Each structure stands twice: as C-alpha cells, then as structure tokens.
Amino acid sequence: MIGWFLYKPLADDGNIDGQIKYKISVAFRKFLLLISMTKKEKIAIITLGCSKNTVDSERLMNQIRANNLRLIDDPEEADTLIINTCGFIDAAKEESIDTILNAVELKKSDTIKKVLVAGCLSERYKSDLLKEIPEVDEYFGVEDYENILKNLGGELKYELLGERLVTTPKHFAYFKISEGCDNPCSFCAIPIMRGLHKSTPQEKLIAEAESLASKGVKELIVIGQDTTDYGKDLYGKRSLSDLLNKISEVNGIEWIRLLYAYPSHFPDDLIEVLADNPKVLKYLDMPLQHISDKVLKSMRRGITANRTKELIYKIKERVPGITLRTTFISGYPVEGEKEFRELMDFVRDVRFDRVGVFNYSVEEKTPSFILGDPVSEEEKESRKSELMELQKDISTEINSEFLGKKLRVLIDDIENDMFVGRSYRDAPEVDGDVIIQPGKKLLKIGQFYDVEIVDFNEYDLIGKF
Numbered sequence: 114m115i116g117w118f119l120y121k122p123l124a125d126d127g128n129i130d131g132q133i134k135y136k137i138s139v140a141f142r143k144f145l146l147l148i149s150m151t152k153k154e155k156i157a158i159i160t161l162g163c164s165k166n167t168v169d170s171e172r173l174m175n176q177i178r179a180n181n182l183r184l185i186d187d188p189e190e191a192d193t194l195i196i197n198t199c200g201f202i203d204a205a206k207e208e209s210i211d212t213i214l215n216a217v218e219l220k221k222s223d224t225i226k227k228v229l230v231a232g233c234l235s236e237r238y239k240s241d242l243l244k245e246i247p248e249v250d251e252y253f254g255v256e257d258y259e260n261i262l263k264n265l266g267g268e269l270k271y272e273l274l275g276e277r278l279v280t281t282p283k284h285f286a287y288f289k290i291s292e293g294c295d296n297p298c299s300f301c302a303i304p305i306m307r308g309l310h311k312s313t314p315q316e317k318l319i320a321e322a323e324s325l326a327s328k329g330v331k332e333l334i335v336i337g338q339d340t341t342d343y344g345k346d347l348y349g350k351r352s353l354s355d356l357l358n359k360i361s362e363v364n365g366i367e368w369i370r371l372l373y374a375y376p377s378h379f380p381d382d383l384i385e386v387l388a389d390n391p392k393v394l395k396y397l398d399m400p401l402q403h404i405s406d407k408v409l410k411s412m413r414r415g416i417t418a419n420r421t422k423e424l425i426y427k428i429k430e431r432v433p434g435i436t437l438r439t440t441f442i443s444g445y446p447v448e449g450e451k452e453f454r455e456l457m458d459f460v461r462d463v464r465f466d467r468v469g470v471f472n473y474s475v476e477e478k479t480p481s482f483i484l485g486d487p488v489s490e491e492e493k494e495s496r497k498s499e500l501m502e503l504q505k506d507i508s509t510e511i512n513s514e515f516l517g518k519k520l521r522v523l524i525d526d527i528e529n530d531m532f533v534g535r536s537y538r539d540a541p542e543v544d545g546d547v548i549i550q551p552g553k554k555l556l557k558i559g560q561f562y563d564v565e566i567v568d569f570n571e572y573d574l575i576g577k578f
Contacts, residue, residue, distance in 0.1 A: 176270055287334050310339065548575050
C-alpha cells in the first residue's frame, strides 16, 4: 500500500473535500519519498591522482545517479566510500594507501559501513592489497564500472557509457580522448596499469563535446596517456589534428587546451592547428623528462637531444606566443652531475613558460627497475630545488613581459574578494592564475573578460578590469 502511495496520490475530483484529500495525499507522498531517500545507502567517491582519474570518477558518478543510488560529497557522511587510487609514483602510492587506511579506520569506528577501492593502485597491486589491507570490502581495477555497480546493487547503463557528472567548475571539463599507452618509457608503469593505447572514436568524442557544451562547458582540456597517438589504432594514422578541428566546430566550446603530447612522434600538422585554429589555444603541454642523450636513451624515449630542440624551436617559430609547459624527472639512475648541468642549460636556453619536476621512483616490472635507485633522495631534492629556482626566475621574467597588455581571461572563482581567472597560458590546477582586483563591475564566474595586466609575481599575473 505504501509503495503504491509513493507513486499514485489520490486524484483531485474538483470539490473542496477532494482538493483537501489531494493536498494531503501529495504532502504524505513527499514525506514518504523523504523517508525513502534518507534510508538509501549514501555513497561518496574520493578521487586521487591525475585528471584522467577525475574523468573516470565522473563517469562512475553518472552511472551511480542513473541507478537512483544516493551520491553525496562528504566521505565522512557516507555509508559506502569508493576510493579511486593512483599508483604512478611513490608519493601517489603513499597518498592512496594513507587514504585507504584512513577509510578503514572510519569503518572500524562505524562511521562508514563499506570501503571499495578502485583505480591504478588497485589494478596493479590487488593481490598485495588484499593481504595487507583485508578490511577493504572489495578491490576493483581501472574503469571497472560494471562490477562496482553490481556491488552497490545497481547495473551498468551501457547507453550512458562516456557520459559524466562533471565535478570541475561547470565552465571547463577534462576531455579524455584515449586510454592506455604504447610508448616503452623505461620508468613508466602506465601500460601495466592502463594497458596499451586505445582511442575513443571521433563520433563519440564529438557527441561528448556537444553534451558538455549543452551543460555550459566552454573550455575542453584534452587529455590521455599520450594524446599525440590519438587515432592510429582506429584510423591507421595519428588523427589528433582532425579531431581538434572537428571539436572546435561544436557550438559553445570556445577554448580547447592540449595536454600530454609526446615529443618523439609529434605530428607536424598539429603545429598548424595550434597556429591557425582560433579555438585551439596556443598552449602545449609536452612532458620531455630530460635532455641528455645518455638519459633519454636509457629512458627509452625514442628521441635525441637535437631532435627535441629542433621540435621545440620549430613550434616556437611557427606558433608565435605559444605557452610551453613540460615536466622533468630528477635523479633518474643514469643522471649524474654532467647530465643534470646539461638539463639546467637546456631549461635556461629554451625558457619554458611552465615546468614541473618529479623525483624518480623505482617501479617494479619496468625496464629501469634493474638500474636500482643510486641517486639519493637528498640529491634528487637538491637538483629539483635548483631546477625550480631557475624556472622561478624565468617565469618571473616572462610574466614581466605582460605588464600593460590585455589578456582574455576566463573567471574560475572568487577568493578573498578577488576574482581568480586563467588566460590561454594557464591550465587549471597546475599553472598560475590571473588575479583580478575588484572594480566597479562585478565579474561572473564562467565568463570571459579582457583584463589589463598591472602587476605580476613569479607565477601569477595581477590584472584589473
């Protein structure tokens, strides 16, 4: 009777008594629905690691919602906690394990009832985790949506595969175009965890871009393990340029930002897209890892120092004003003082706009594992600090060149009465910001404005509107 009442309130027969009965039935129905909702198992997801994990979690969230399961934001209020882990480097593994252990403690104290672990760490170390942390209710691999949903009492909605519940500010979204990686880098365990390269068909990506645009997304941040390999498995050639041009035709998408481009097979036609397509930002993230031929050969990067330099200077020449971001590894086993000085000279000469540095960590079952870890953690940190100090000076010099100029800025947030935005030079989470002083006009989050740059520091620009 109650189940029937939830879905079929009494009809309004048009008279006063009927209207009263109808209003009471509607009110009672809402009350029963509220009780039903409060009894539903509350599910929260913690996402660790890179933006690719963010997309995976967003897809799982959408499936959870589609199954009429109750998804909440606060992990400590959840009945079931899902942890989407990262297993890329030591620091990421430690964060993942610490998060799992904290969740287990919450379970022991009856704060939460169930802990599920998914993602890269779980994919790679499931047998070890089962032994070391048996209190976890179940471990899942990468993108194992079907089995996670079964555990939650739901089912995979195949028609919704690829659709997401976007967790970033609604005006930008990460846009994953492929999964896995074919590159043989000696230090990297991604192929072990994510498998070989697999491109998502263009028609699915265009439909996803259209869906995101319809929800207010204006900036797509293109990601994958190696975005420059896109299309080779589906179309017999690398087709990233074609994909970017087609996505740029989607109404509502105004910015397209490219991350994770691999240097050794960088498509020449991609340079033309960066130069000529007004929606594809003059911004390129291309992790180089090192510049010494000795180190590059041991890393199995498939490129030499000379070819790397030729590529960078060709991009700079053909795409004036481009922002270049890269990452390097500090303390790779064959990196000595000579190789490190070569890297420092390279960074000084090229003057990258953005640089990230990661300490080398030994990864089981990777080719570099046999090399051990001869560079001490102290030396890795010392080299990393020296390189970042150099980059800080370079970044400050580059930022000074924007004084008095105007930049188109997308507003992300308001902090301490200041507007926080990004120009074409700034990817979210990893780059600097444009901090805008409050003026006569109230700026809106998710809108573009032409901002005059009036000051700067080593990483951020200060503007006024």
